[in-house]
Amino acid sequence: AQSVTQLGSHVSVSEGALVLLRCNYSSSVPPYLFWYVQYPNQGLQLLLKYTSAATLVKGINGFEAEFKKSETSFHLTKPSAHMSDAAEYFCAASSGGYQKVTFGIGTKLQVIP
Amino acid sequence: EAGVAQSPRYKIIEKRQSVAFWCNPISGHATLYWYQQILGQGPKLLIQFQNNGVVDDSQLPKDRFSAERLKGVDSTLKIQPAKLEDSAVYLCASSQDRGTEAFFGQGTRLTVV
Numbered sequence: 001a002q003s004v005t006q007l008g009s010h011v012s013v014s015e016g017a018l019v020l021l022r023c024n025y026s027s028s029v030p031p032y033l034f035w036y037v038q039y040p041n042q043g044l045q046l047l048l049k050y051t052s053a054a055t056l057v058k059g060i061n062g063f064e065a066e067f068k069k070s071e072t073s074f075h076l077t078k079p080s081a082h083m084s085d086a087a088e089y090f091c092a093a094s095s096g097g098y099q100k101v102t103f104g105i106g107t108k109l110q111v112i113p
Numbered sequence: 114e115a116g117v118a119q120s121p122r123y124k125i126i127e128k129r130q131s132v133a134f135w136c137n138p139i140s141g142h143a144t145l146y147w148y149q150q151i152l153g154q155g156p157k158l159l160i161q162f163q164n165n166g167v168v169d170d171s172q173l174p175k176d177r178f179s180a181e182r183l184k185g186v187d188s189t190l191k192i193q194p195a196k197l198e199d200s201a202v203y204l205c206a207s208s209q210d211r212g213t214e215a216f217f218g219q220g221t222r223l224t225v226v
Contacts, residue, residue, distance in 0.1 A: 004155075009153075041219065041220075042219055042220075043117070043204055043206075043216075043217030043218050043219045043220055044156070044204070044206075044217040045217070046214055046215075049214075090155050090156070092155070100158065100169065101158065101215075102155075103155030103156050103157070104155050105153065105154050105155050106153075106154075106155055
């Protein structure tokens with residue numbers, strides 16, 4: 001079974017600063033990995049996904065994530081934070097496709113003006 | 114393209130009462146998911162339908178939760194009787210098929226008092 005660990009339930013960055021949200025997974029097989037964003041009172045929106053192709057994955061809104069098998073990590077980054085990036089971010093994993101997706105507990109990103 | 118519709122958006126009930134949530138997926142989507150998102154946790158899959166058949170309900174508390182998708186389109190999730198620990202956001206998602214991206218509705222926030 002998959003498990004996903006997100007380090008830091010709350011992260012604060014200044015507007016314009018680098019965003020780094022950490023995610024580690026445990027899997028005995030190469031997983032599918034996802035990052036979702038959830039704005040207040042909204043459903044989840046897919047930011048990006050890794051499906052065993054390129055290890056550096058680019059997503060929407062300027063976010064990207066790098067799959068590092070040796071570190072079992074899939075950290076999410078954005079070079080310059082914008083106020084509109086304030087939301088909760090979920091890392092998720094599955095052993096195949098969008099089925100049986102296991103979510104992390106989420107990281108709330110606060111962007112300080 | 115219309116998104117996943119859920120109703121109601123909010124519901125407050127007393128423990129031991131019954132409640133039902135409704136979900137209308139994106140037109141043509143064969144796969145439908147119900148997730149439970151407890152405050153401070155990531156979403157947890159309760160049940161997955163493929164058309165009107167259940168694919169996975171391993172995490173559904175079947176003594177009190179039930180779900181149906183009779184005509185393979187919209188779906189209802191019922192809790193009877195509700196417990197305090199059922200307070201959560203219930204998210205519905207749909208995808209074209211099992212291996213494709215899932216799109217989430219805004220969720221129903223249930224408070225059991």
